[in-house]
Amino acid sequence: MFCPKCGSLMHPKDGKWVCSNCGYEIPIENEEKKEIVAEAKEKEMIVISSQEELKALPYDESVMCPKCGHVGAHWMLQQTRAADEPETRFYICPKCGHRWREY
Structure with a gap:
């Protein structure tokens, strides 16, 4: 206002x-x-609960899952720190479901 x-x-x-x-x-x-x-x-929380929702996310073929070694992962961006700092990229492996982040 x-x-x-x-x-x-x-x-x-x-x-x-x-x-x-x-x-x-x-x-x-x-x-x-x-x-x-x-x-x-409210706290912002993103929940990916199905394969269909996972497929809706963008896909990056240049990353490798640190857990299973699969090449390629779905990703999403989220502002996790102050607005003047870069966002965090979260990756989800389509093979094993492992999640990791890149700052």
Whole structure:
């Protein structure tokens, strides 16, 4: 939410939206409170539960599984650290199911 007075980003604090620049305050509606709490509690988790979902991921033929030696693996990218650092690439071997990551 943006401040209607100065246009700066507003942050939730004590049941109100508070402008970080000018201090303007607006009460948070009940629906907005639920969304903020849900967003704060949720942790991002990716679960690949079937071969069909695995096949939907991109495939890299230049990597080798460190467990079984199979050449080629499916991969996905995820931001696991700060936004100013590069994302982490996760690999999944289609033969043995081993998962590993590359920073």
